Each structure stands twice: as structure tokens, then as C-alpha cells.
Amino acid sequence: MPVPDAPVTGAPTDPPAPGPARPSRLDPAIAARLRRTADGLVAAVVRQHDSGEVLMVAWMDDEALHRTLTTGRATYWSRSRREYWVKGATSGHHQYVRSVALDCDGDAVLVSVDQVGAACHTGHRTCFFEELPVTGAEAP
Amino acid sequence: MPVPDAPVTGAPTDPPAPGPARPSRLDPAIAARLRRTADGLVAAVVRQHDSGEVLMVAWMDDEALHRTLTTGRATYWSRSRREYWVKGATSGHHQYVRSVALDCDGDAVLVSVDQVGAACHTGHRTCFFEELPVTGAEAP
Numbered sequence: 001m002p003v004p005d006a007p008v009t010g011a012p013t014d015p016p017a018p019g020p021a022r023p024s025r026l027d028p029a030i031a032a033r034l035r036r037t038a039d040g041l042v043a044a045v046v047r048q049h050d051s052g053e054v055l056m057v058a059w060m061d062d063e064a065l066h067r068t069l070t071t072g073r074a075t076y077w078s079r080s081r082r083e084y085w086v087k088g089a090t091s092g093h094h095q096y097v098r099s100v101a102l103d104c105d106g107d108a109v110l111v112s113v114d115q116v117g118a119a120c121h122t123g124h125r126t127c128f129f130e131e132l133p134v135t136g137a138e139a140p
Numbered sequence: 141m142p143v144p145d146a147p148v149t150g151a152p153t154d155p156p157a158p159g160p161a162r163p164s165r166l167d168p169a170i171a172a173r174l175r176r177t178a179d180g181l182v183a184a185v186v187r188q189h190d191s192g193e194v195l196m197v198a199w200m201d202d203e204a205l206h207r208t209l210t211t212g213r214a215t216y217w218s219r220s221r222r223e224y225w226v227k228g229a230t231s232g233h234h235q236y237v238r239s240v241a242l243d244c245d246g247d248a249v250l251v252s253v254d255q256v257g258a259a260c261h262t263g264h265r266t267c268f269f270e271e272l273p274v275t276g277a278e279a280p
Binding site: 030037038039043045047051052053054056057069070071072097098099100101102103104107108109110120121122124127128129130131132133134135136 | 170197212
């Protein structure tokens with residue numbers, strides 16, 4: 001059994017877990033599993049369901065996750081505008097939700113979608129179009 | 141030209157962007173692009189470089205990103221332990237970095253790695269092994 005090197009949820013040194021930032025209809029059993037940022041959010045990683053391409057990362061509070069699960073349309077919390085946004089509502093670049101998975105420590109969800117058009121507001125298919133220089137590659 | 145429905149960085153309503161939480165050797169040109177959480181972090185989405193499988197999400201401050209780019213070994217900031225951790229250092233489940241991409245608004249990086257063994261501390265290959273119920277699927 002390997003020794004885990006990932007943070008273990010619930011360790012004595014954990015800071016108090018922030019609760020929901022806003023009222024939500026999310027299933028309490030799911031809400032109890034979330035480990036939120038200080039502003040009450042989890043990271044939502046969005047991928048194209050069939051190709052697996054990673055399209056974007058956005059943020060969800062409890063209610064955004066609830067809406068995503070129950071409407072089948074990817075819904076996020078805008079940190080800058082402080083409001084919910086349904087992907088594609090103004091751009092037409094809809095995200096139809098095929099599945100959602102929660103990660104082991106509850107601070108991220110993986111949303112598999114059928115993406116219409118570009119995921120990125122710049123017009124790129126994916127938001128991850130800028131490579132950073134890796135200067136210290138080490139072979140396995 | 142579609143109307144963007146993603147948050148636009150630098151909008152007048154943006155809260156002040158948090159700076160680096162800790163001293164860092166990260167290239168200032170990259171650091172200037174980061175849009176951090178209140179505790180100075182960006183989300184790091186980790187995928188297997190060849191299959192594209194999404195393995196995990198962890199968190200990086202500026203210095204963790206610097207170490208990832210310059211050592212070729214995925215390095216994160218542990219929110220619970222409040223320290224850097226090199227993936228695999230204790231578990232042996234190393235992540236050899238093949239490429240890193242920054243997203244359009246600077247709050248997430250996509251790290252493509254060669255993952256040795258399981259990415260998840262539970263022993264699963266991926267941390268996203270728990271499906272949530274999608275009850276409102278809407279067809280495109």
C-alpha cells in the first residue's frame with residue numbers, strides 16, 4: 001500500500017471547511033462532500049465527452065452544481081460578476097452535460113459535455129491554448 | 141463574432157486580484173498573468189499526456205508553478221498542510237511533466253504528465269471516480 005502524498009481531507013491541521021456561500025437546493029449528501037475555497041467554490045474542469053479534450057476550468061458554488069446536475073446545462077458562478085452564468089446563454093456555445101464526477105477530496109468536479117462551437121470566449125476551442133516553457137523536463 | 145459569456149478579466153467590477161501568497165522565483169511575465177484565488181492559488185488540472193485522461197486537480201501558488209516548470213516534476217501547494225509537495229515523493233507515484241498550458245484568464249493551468257501508477261491517494265488511477273447523478277439531461 002503506497003503512502004499517500006496527496007492532502008488527506010479531515011487531517012487535524014485542516015482549516016475549518018467553508019460552508020456554502022449562498023442558499024442552494026443541492027442534495028445535502030453531495031453538499032456535505034464539498035471542500036470549498038474560502039469564497040465557497042469548487043473548481044469545475046470541463047471536457048468534451050467523447051474526445052476527452054480539456055476545454056476550460058470554471059467555478060461552481062453549491063447552487064451552480066445543483067443547476068448543472070438538474071438542468072443538463074453547465075452553469076457556473078462568475079467570480080468577477082458575482083452571478084450565475086449558463087454557458088452559451090449569450091454566445092450560443094452551449095455545453096450539454098453528459099456526466100459529472102466528484103473528485104476524492106471534494107474540491108473539484110469533472111464535467112463531461114457536448115460542447116457547441118468554441119469553449120473559450122476568445123474563439124479558441126479550448127481555453128488552454130497558451131503553452132508555458134518547461135525547462136527542466138526529467139525523463140521517467 | 142459571438143458575444144462572450146465567460147467572465148472577462150479586468151472588468152470594472154472585478155475585485156482586486158490577489159498577488160502571490162509567498163515569495164517566488166516564477167518568471168514575472170508569467171506571474172503577471174495569474175489570476176489567483178483569495179489564498180493565492182491557481183487550479184492545476186492534471187492529465188495523462190498521451191491518453192488525455194484527467195487524473196486530478198491540485199493547487200499551485202507561484203512558486204509551485206515555478207518548480208513544476210523548471211524541475212519537470214509536478215509540484216503543488218497543499219492547502220491542508222500548508223506546504224509544497226512533489227507528487228510521488230512519498231508514494232512513488234511520480235508525475236513527469238511533459239507540458240503546461242495556461243488558460244485564457246490565468247486562473248488555471250493544464251499539466252500534461254506521464255503518471256506512474258495511481259494519481260489518486262485512494263489507489264484509483266484518477267481522483268474523479270465518483271459519478272454524481274445528472275437528472276436533467278437535455279439533448280443538443
